[in-house]
Amino acid sequence: MQQTFKLRKFxxxxxxSVMQINRVCLPENYMDFFFMDLHQRFPxxxxxxxxxxxxxxxxxxxxxxGLASFGLGGLVRKxxxxxxxxxxxxxxxxxxxxxxxxxxxxxxxxxxxxxYLEVRVTNDPGVSLYKKLEFEVSRTLNGYYSDGEDAYVxxxxx
Numbered sequence: 001m002q003q004t005f006k007l008r009k010f011x012x013x014x015x016x017s018v019m020q021i022n023r024v025c026l027p028e029n030y031m032d033f034f035f036m037d038l039h040q041r042f043p044x045x046x047x048x049x050x051x052x053x054x055x056x057x058x059x060x061x062x063x064x065x066g067l068a069s070f071g072l073g074g075l076v077r078k079x080x081x082x083x084x085x086x087x088x089x090x091x092x093x094x095x096x097x098x099x100x101x102x103x104x105x106x107x108x109x110x111x112x113x114x115x116y117l118e119v120r121v122t123n124d125p126g127v128s129l130y131k132k133l134e135f136e137v138s139r140t141l142n143g144y145y146s147d148g149e150d151a152y153v154x155x156x157x158x
């Protein structure tokens with residue numbers, strides 16, 4: 001399949017487009033300073049997808065230090081996918097998969113040993129994409145989302 005989009009790092013000029021995608025695609029919305037803070041701290045893992053010069057998707061992550069799973073033992077750096085969204089016109093083209101792959105490469109830059117994310121238990125396309133990328137459901141968070149829906153925590157060793 002011909003790739004119709006390209007990926008690049010987020011720049012501050014992209015903020016309004018990214019916030020608009022966040023509002024259109026996700027019920028969890030963030031203030032502008034939250035996006036900018038993640039960009040300033042972890043630029044390697046804040047990536048946008050462009051199609052015909054228009055941003056159609058983004059991923060933003062942060063690097064945290066926490067207790068390891070997967071028998072890694074002790075404290076490790078973990079990449080946390082904070083938010084990923086693709087506009088309807090950008091879907092079913094591999095955009096989300098490309099964003100995830102690029103973000104995980106960025107996590108390697110920060111020496112993260114694993115990557116995790118939360119996904120709605122009803123988000124079948126998301127869950128199946130993450131499984132395709134070799135993520136596993138490590139636990140369920142009851143009532144995680146503001147509307148009371150549960151989330152799966154999905155994890156992958158990097």
